[in-house]
Amino acid sequence: MHYFSGLRPADSFIVHTNYVQSPLSEDVLKRLYIPLIGLESIAVYQYLSQFINGRQVSEPETHYLILNELKMNLSHFEQLRERLEAIGLLKTFLKTGEAQCFVYKLISPVMPAQFFNDPMLSVFLFQVVGKERFHQLKKHFCTDTIDLTDYRDVSKNYMDVFGTPKEPDAGIFKGNETIIKTNDSLGIPVHQQTFDFDLLEMLLNQNLITREQLPKATRDLITQLSVLYDIAPTEMRRIILRSLSADQTISHEELRKNARDFYQLEHEGNLPALTEARQPDEVEDKTQLSWFEMMDTTSPVAMLASTSKSEPTARQKRMIESIVEREKLPFGVINILLQYVMFTHDMQLPQSYIEEIASNWKKLKFESSRQAYDHVKKLQKQQAERQSEQKPRRTRPSYEKTPAWVSQMKEGSAPVAVETDQALEAEKRKLEEELKNFWKEDER
Incomplete structure (x- = not known):
């Protein structure tokens, strides 16, 4: 069986919606929802809506697109997505298997009349603004x-103007279930x-209040009020009894008012505020992520720009795009590959060499920067062991008389050889130190 293993760049997603956007819905998002969940969350909502493009189901895309275009790592994207889900603007569905696929269903924002009720x-909103x-x-x-009090309605009805309608054809309503329709949002x-x-x-x-006096609309309101004001069933019973009208129905207006009064009485006149379970200072931002998490969530183009302190060339970008498309390697694996090649080739990126390694790493099925890094360190360790096992060849002594001028040349060149060996050894130690710092072994 396959289980959800966290959001990965290669995971695909489809955007679905149950409503048609309008200027009013956009105005509601900007004025009423941004104060509640922030501009970034609404930007993600509007970004996902572009994939609909007049339809209700989009074509599949991968989360590489979100990394590249929104310039954010997937952990931050998930945080913003959770805010949308919690406020009632988004529902997320997941299908696991060899490849994970998400469906992001955009829900209509609550329209003003429903929002303020x-x-x-x-x-x-009152607490925030x-x-x-x-x-x-x-x-x-x-x-x-x-005010139409002094007016009377003189409008004609259909029958007065058009007469009795004819019998419709039996197939006229066939297939209507697939027509675009709008559904009211249920709010939070x-x-x-x-x-x-x-x-x-x-x-x-015990107070002769039956189940029939609690219809679905009343039950939904009771649930909302219980969550909003943290009201237990025992306290809710007293609030409901105070909200009964003369005909023994529960007044929704009185129920809201009495629940609010109950909370303010317990909290010195204050009202509840919208707070996240994880406070912003407790959420890891990109600078606080571990090095491997940054490698896994950073675009290779952005990594190259950061490492070389310059914009990658068009050829380098095309090379990265071709590797991503052909080999389907995760960002973290490609980032380790590029850094390893740059460090061992004097900051150069030979394309044929990179493509050969990428093909081999695809066969090894690397899925994260940690796996690629461990593989590179293993290769380096094996290479160092082979070099240490190699012993210098023993040369047979020469019994021929060596000319004096050869001895003199050897004696004169000895210091140079020693000096060259020392320089090479120093350079080797320098490279090893740079390699150690570059791969950030100390930070782990």
């Missing part, structure tokens, strides 16, 4: 109305399983 979204800005945003989405995804309705119903039965 949503107990969670409205409270969180403050009272003055909250009412300013609310006013922006209000429409002008006309809070499931009823998070609240103990069995206990609540048992408590309410």
Whole structure:
């Protein structure tokens, strides 16, 4: 069996949506959702929406595209994606196997009327932007109305103008299930399983409140309020009893008000704020990642630019693209390959040599920079052992008389040979030290 092993650059993704974007939905994202989850998360949402291109299902792409175009590592992308999922703008589906495939389903943002009546979204926005800005945003989405009290409706209906419609053909509605349609957003995804309705119903039965008095809309609201204000079933029972109207139905407006009053009474008048389980200072940014994680999540082109302190040439970029397309090696493996070749070839990148190594490493099925690095260090160790095992050849002594001028030349050249050997040894030690620092052995 295959299991999810973390998001990898080679993993494919498909974008799906359940609605058609409009200027109003874009305005809601900018004004109401950015204060809640930040500009970066909304930018990821809008970036994914480009793959729809007028359809509801996109063509498959790989996460290499996100690394290259968004200039962020996949751990940061996942953090932003989780914010979208938590706020109700995205659902993620995963299929595992030899290759992992994700489906990112874009959910419609909550429209203004529902947003400002949503107990969670409205409270969180109020806490983030403050009272003055909250009412300013609310006013922006209000429409002008006309008092029609002194008017009467004189509009004609269909039957008055067009008469009785004819019997439609039986196949006229065939295939309608595939037509583009819009679905209302449910807001922040809070499931009823998070609240103990069995206990609540048992408590309410003591007050003759039946299950029929808790329809789905009321249950959804109770679940939201319980999560928002951290209300247990025992306290929710008292809040519901105070929210009953004269006809023994539960008033949603009173239920929201009483739940808010309960929380403020327990928290000295404050309202809950939207906070992440992981605080920003606890989230690792790219500079805090380990070296191997950086190698795995950094584009080879960006790595080359950082290493050489200059923009890679067009030939180098084409070479990297051809290796990625032909060999399908992960970024981390390609980065180790390029760094190893540069260090051993005086910062040069001979294409044929690189392509030969890339082909061999593909056969070895390297999937991470750590595997490629360990392989290189193993080769270097084997090479060093072979060199140490080689013993100098013993030359047979010459019994011929050596001319004096040859002896004099040898005696004169001896210091030069010694000096050359010392220089080579010093250079070797220097290269070994650079290699040690370059591969960052001390940091591990």
